[in-house]
Each structure stands twice: as C-alpha cells, then as structure tokens.
Amino acid sequence: MSRTASCTIDLAAEGKSSGYIQIGDSTNTSGWANHCVPIISIKNGAGPRLLLLAGNHGDEYEGQIVATELSRRLQASEIRGQVIIIPCLSQEASQNGNRLWNNGANFNRIFPGNEDGTINEKLAFFLSNNLFPTCDVIVDMHSGGRSMAFIPSSNMVWVSDLALRKVMLANMLAWNTEYHMIGGEQPSTNPYSLLPGDVVRQGKSLSTGEFGGCGWTTAETVKIIRDGLHDFMRALGILNGEYKTRTERGLPEAKILDFREGDAYVTAPCDGIYENCVDLEDEVKAGDLVGQLHDFNHPDRKPIPVYAGRAGVISVVRGYPPVKTGDVVCTIGILRKNIAEFEAAGN
Numbered sequence: 001m002s003r004t005a006s007c008t009i010d011l012a013a014e015g016k017s018s019g020y021i022q023i024g025d026s027t028n029t030s031g032w033a034n035h036c037v038p039i040i041s042i043k044n045g046a047g048p049r050l051l052l053l054a055g056n057h058g059d060e061y062e063g064q065i066v067a068t069e070l071s072r073r074l075q076a077s078e079i080r081g082q083v084i085i086i087p088c089l090s091q092e093a094s095q096n097g098n099r100l101w102n103n104g105a106n107f108n109r110i111f112p113g114n115e116d117g118t119i120n121e122k123l124a125f126f127l128s129n130n131l132f133p134t135c136d137v138i139v140d141m142h143s144g145g146r147s148m149a150f151i152p153s154s155n156m157v158w159v160s161d162l163a164l165r166k167v168m169l170a171n172m173l174a175w176n177t178e179y180h181m182i183g184g185e186q187p188s189t190n191p192y193s194l195l196p197g198d199v200v201r202q203g204k205s206l207s208t209g210e211f212g213g214c215g216w217t218t219a220e221t222v223k224i225i226r227d228g229l230h231d232f233m234r235a236l237g238i239l240n241g242e243y244k245t246r247t248e249r250g251l252p253e254a255k256i257l258d259f260r261e262g263d264a265y266v267t268a269p270c271d272g273i274y275e276n277c278v279d280l281e282d283e284v285k286a287g288d289l290v291g292q293l294h295d296f297n298h299p300d301r302k303p304i305p306v307y308a309g310r311a312g313v314i315s316v317v318r319g320y321p322p323v324k325t326g327d328v329v330c331t332i333g334i335l336r337k338n339i340a341e342f343e344a345a346g347n
C-alpha cells in the first residue's frame with residue numbers, strides 16, 4: 001500500500017461522495033504541498049465495483065468530458081454496486097493540451113509506478129496497489145489525442161490468456177459501437193508498463209477504447225463514448241435499465257478491424273508536413289496513396305508519397321501534421337465481419 005498517496009474519502013461508504021487522491025509533494029513555492037486528483041465514489045449496496053478512468057493522456061478529452069458528466073449526474077439510486085470515477089488522471093497535461101506530463105512522463109508507460117518517485121509515478125503506484133486490487137472492472141478511456149484520430153470504438157489487445165481474452169472480448173462488445181479494433185501488443189514496449197497492462201497483470205477485468213482524437217471533441221464522438229459507457233455499465237448489471245445488444249436493436253453486427261499484423265501501421269519515410277490523402281473508413285488497396293510529405297522550405301520539390309502496405313480500411317489518420325521519420329501516419333485494419341470471422345483468420 002502506498003505511503004505517499006492517500007484518498008480523502010472513504011471508498012467503503014454508501015452513497016455519493018467526492019474528494020481527492022492526495023499525493024505528497026514539495027515544491028519551490030510550497031514546502032509541504034499536496035497534488036490533488038479528484039475522485040468520486042457512488043455506491044449502492046452489494047455488486048460489482050467499477051473503476052472508471054479518463055485523462056490517462058492529457059489531450060484525449062472525450063473520456064474526460066463523459067467521466068466528469070457522469071460524476072455530476074449519476075446517483076446511487078441508479079446503480080447496484082459501486083462506480084469510482086477519476087475523470088482526469090493527468091491534469092496538468094490536460095490543461096496544457098498535451099499527451100505527456102510537464103516532466104515528459106507518459107502516464108501510460110510508468111506502471112506499476114514508484115511510491116518514492118515523481119508525482120506521476122506516485123499516482124500510478126497508488127492506482128496499482130490501492131485501487132486496482134479492490135476493483136472488479138477497470139475502464140480506461142482513450143482517443144487519438146492531438147496526433148491521431150481513430151474511428152471511435154471500444155477495442156482490445158488479443159491477449160494470450162484465453163480466460164482473460166474471453167472477458168475482454170465480452171467487455172469490448174458490450175459498448176455496442178459500430179466498429180471495434182483488435183490489435184497485438186505494441187512492439188518494443190513492456191506491455192505491463194501500460195495502465196491496461198498492469199490491470200491485466202493483476203488478472204482484473206479490463207475495458208478500453210479509442211473514441212476519436214485530434215485533440216478536439218465532436219458531438220458525434222462524445223455521443224458514441226457516452227452511449228457506449230452507459231451500455232457497458234448496463235451490461236455489467238451496475239446501471240439500472242435493460243441492456244440490449246446491437247442485434248436486439250436491429251442493428252448490424254459490429255465490424256471488427258484486425259490490427260494483429262505489423263503492416264497495419266504506415267510510417268513516415270522522412271521528416272515533413274504530412275497531408276492525409278485518405279479519410280477514416282476509406283477502403284484502400286496495397287500500393288494506394290494514403291498521404292504525402294511536404295517540405296515548405298523547398299516548394300519546388302515534389303511531395304514525398306506515402307503508400308498503403310496492404311489492403312484494408314483506414315482506421316486511424318494523422319492529426320498533427322509535422323512528422324518525424326518513423327512516426328505512424330495512418331493505420332489500415334483488415335475488416336472482419338464479426339468475431340467468428342476474426343477468430344477464423346487468427347494466428
């Protein structure tokens with residue numbers, strides 16, 4: 001248990017309460033300071049305990065908006081069990097419009113944290129040691145941030161643990177979004193250093209999603225994440241109201257975008273200013289032009305073309321145009337009509 005962070009509210013108490021995760025700090029202007037992260041608890045008797053997280057990355061605002069809205073509106077009488085909400089994990093990054101904390105930390109690469117480390121490391125340690133072990137389900141809501149835009153969807157990593165995969169699959173589908181994305185683990189990255197990876201390491205039920213991006217929000221993306229979250233909470237039996245699947249609503253099955261192969265990711269061959277030549281949901285063939293890189297210091301030079309490495313559906317496009325060599329500029333998912341087709345194509 002953390003000795004350098006604590007919660008100002010009693011998470012075992014019934015009803016609704018709000019307070020802070022308080023992390024000890026000492027700064028130039030305040031020798032005895034506390035870094036305060038808002039936390040809200042809504043509890044109504046026995047039932048599952050859901051931890052709802054947003055703002056893991058600061059410039060991903062869709063989840064922060066919906067988590068904040070839910071923390072204001074949700075009443076204990078509307079639920080069974082408990083919902084604990086942290087609407088914004090990376091507050092300074094959110095306020096600055098940045099993905100990362102001011103000290104350069106990517107909050108999603110520092111787990112399981114360090115109780116004697118930086119503020120962000122202390123917060124990660126508190127989550128990993130004080131909160132995750134006490135919760136049944138953890139939701140971590142993302143989007144593309146400033147640099148990318150995703151087709152808004154709940155998604156998952158195709159983990160090798162079959163029991164956990166089954167739970168994560170059910171969680172992903174429960175959001176009822178039109179698309180879902182399923183990928184492998186990120187290359188050259190310790191999977192357990194990510195918040196969702198730490199949740200999985202602890203054998204807890206996890207759900208994540210990428211609900212838009214580009215560092216802004218739209219009416220459509222906020223509606224998708226809001227409706228999806230309500231459906232997810234109903235499917236868990238936490239939120240009052242009948243849960244209906246897409247099929248029960250007369251909607252087509254959700255489309256699955258398969259990202260398990262490395263050629264799903266298209267990278268910049270050189271530095272430049274990137275122009276998207278395709279949009280989200282466009283279908284491309286291998287060799288199609290997906291973008292081009294400009295050099296505005298030399299307008300006489302032709303832009304450098306960027307081509308699709310495989311056929312599929314454009315699932316992520318670039319948001320922030322200045323790119324460095326090797327930056328991902330778009331991704332191409334292979335469309336599977338449903339989970340059965342996805343599994344049949346498996347490896």
Ligand SMILES: [Zn+2]
Pocket residue numbers: 056057060142143145
């Ligand atoms: Zn993120």
